[in-house]
Amino acid sequence: MKFNKKSLAILLALGLAGCANNAETENNNKREVETKEEVNNNDQSEKPEEKEEQIVEDKNQAHYDVNLSMLKGPTSAGAINMVDWSKNDDDPKFSFNESVEGAPDAVIPQLVSGESDMAIIPPNLAATVYNKTEGKIKVLAINNLGVLYLVENADLNINSIEDLVNSGEAIYTSAKGATPDLAINEVIKDAGFNESDVDIEYLAEASEVAQKMIAGEAKVALLPEPMVTNVLMKSENAKVALDINELYEKETGNPLISAVLVARSDYLEDIDVPLLLETYKKSIEEANSNVDATAALLDKYDIMPEVVAKKALPKLALTYIDGEQMQTMIKNHLEYLYQSNPQLVGGSLPEDDFYYTK
Known part of the structure; x- marks a missing residue:
């Protein structure tokens, strides 16, 4: 086949154009790959611990509403200061909406239905609620021993x-x-x-x-x-x-435990639990160290008369025990009751996820 000069010129031009298009396509593909790698690298740069830190930071800046069920009598004495702080602090982390009941049985349906986020109840009733809700509550701390x-x-x-x-x-x-x-x-x-x-x-x-x-x-x-x-x-x-x-x-062989602080498991996922427990501990310490002011608050919230509270507060065995020590004490207490009558703890002993020990 013979090609004249004009034909050769045309073919050469088309060939160069094709090469140019291929080169441009390769460059575009290369840039696309580099862009994807850059995006992937950026995603990988946010490590799990950094995400966790961000969650903690978000919780530290948050405000939480707490529906708290309490009982008249000694078991609420440790919580009354933090309840009152939440109503008088200009920027409280926790706002407590308290419900004061006369008997523990009134609190169980509130926890089961989700009407209450947290409650202060005897440990055997906490185990009963755990069984009724198929493990949907946790015990956070012991707040009263024997009274x-x-x-x-x-x-x-x-x-x-x-x-x-x-x-x-x-x-x-x-x-x-x-x-x-x-x-x-x-x-x-x-x-x-x-x-x-x-x-x-x-x-x-x-x-x-x-x-x-x-x-x-x-x-x-x-x-x-x-x-x-x-x-x-x-x-x-x-x-x-x-x-x-x-x-x-x-x-x-076990100390008598009068009351514990419990909360719904799903509620705990959304709040700053360490800060809550720190606040609760301070509230109990305040009740033990500032009897007169705490007695006035107990009267104000219809927990007990002030004149009685002033004399009784030093005898209420107010304490704060959490973590592994709490778990050991409550486990021993519940196991003893279970051996006596399984129905005292709701039919079966709670699993380890009943205890908040982080």
Whole structure:
């Protein structure tokens, strides 16, 4: 085949153009690859720990509303300062919407339904809620140890459980299945007697039991502080017969735990838990160190009368225990109750995810 000069020129031009297009395509592809690599490198530059730090920073700058269920009596004394701080601080991290109930049973449906984010309740009820919700709550801290005493309102000379059984007197207490009921039955059993050997009369609230003692309508009562102090102040004949906390620990090897702070697991995912616990610890420390101011707040929030609170606060066994020590103490307490009657803890012992130990 023969090509003239004109044809060769045209072919040469087309060839050069094709080369140019191929070169441009290669350059474009190269730039695209470089751009993708740059994007990928930028994505990889944000390490997991940096993302975690960002989440922590976001939480530190956040504000949290907390629906908190509390009980009248000693278990709420440690929380009352932080509740009041949240209402008077110009920029509180936590705003507490408190609900004050007369008996622990009223708190359970609030936690189960999600109406409450957090609550202060006896540890066995916390285990019960854990089982009812299939593990959807966690225990954060212990806030009260033993505050239970047997009070007599007559010259019965009760110095032991045997004396109590032999007296034949009915024991008045509150809320079947709550901490006082569990404690007295364990102490009676460990002393070699049966529940049927004593007559226990249950009233709805500890305040009702106290009123019966003050009115002289009951001779023996099992009461927590501050109700014990209230009875001793208003009844000349009343006196403390037995320290149930001491007997319980002696017989079981475990300290009596009156109350713990619990929260819904899904709620904890959205808040700064370490800051919450730090605030709670400070609130308990304030209650122990500033009795007069705390007593005034307990009266203000209808937890207990100020005059009673001033005398009772040093006796409320207010404490703050979290982490592994908390887990060990509550586990031992619940295991002992479970061996006695599985239904006392809701039928089964909680798994390790019940305990917040971070």
